[in-house]
Amino acid sequence: MNDFNLGTLIKDHRKKAGLTQLELANLAGVGKTTVFDIEKNKETIRFNNLLAVLKVLNIKVEFISPLNK
């Protein structure tokens, strides 16, 4: 369970959008190394860089907790 892979999710969306890593990086305003690291599931990246990449790919982030309403 919970073998969710953020890197793969982003890579799939990037492919479907017809973008290379470099193109995605430029659109998101981050370096190509960052996109590469994200797709390799490196979690020490900065949160704002991840958000920038997700925004380009139209992926939204939601935070779920038992207390949420």
Place this chain on the structure above:
Amino acid sequence: MNDFNLGTLIKDHRKKAGLTQLELANLAGVGKTTVFDIEKNKETIRFNNLLAVLKVLNIKVEFISPLNK
């Protein structure tokens, strides 16, 4: 719309858990400055540090996109 505030969400959950910033930081294995920054919505924090804090508070992250299944 979308005035969602991650810092406030985390702060509320921390309060309900009866934790101080320092206690939460220690439990998450991060510095107290990081917890403070997260609650102040500083987005340049590292993703793994945010995940560590969310885990302690039992908050899950979901990524939503039009392509998801």
Place this chain on the structure above:
DNA sequence: GTATTTTTACCGCCTAAACAGTATAAAATG
């Protein structure tokens, strides 16, 4: 098959995140 594109990987440099310590302001407690 070869040529081209893309991905993966590594390299130094620079910047800023992360940290502990400290100090003050604010909040909570008695």
Place this chain on the structure above:
DNA sequence: CATTTTATACTGTTTAGGCGGTAAAAATAC
């Protein structure tokens, strides 16, 4: 009220993420 705890803010140091450049490996196109 005073006292204690917590949150906020600042500082100096250390560490590593981010970056472009480069190069080799892999995938794709011709």
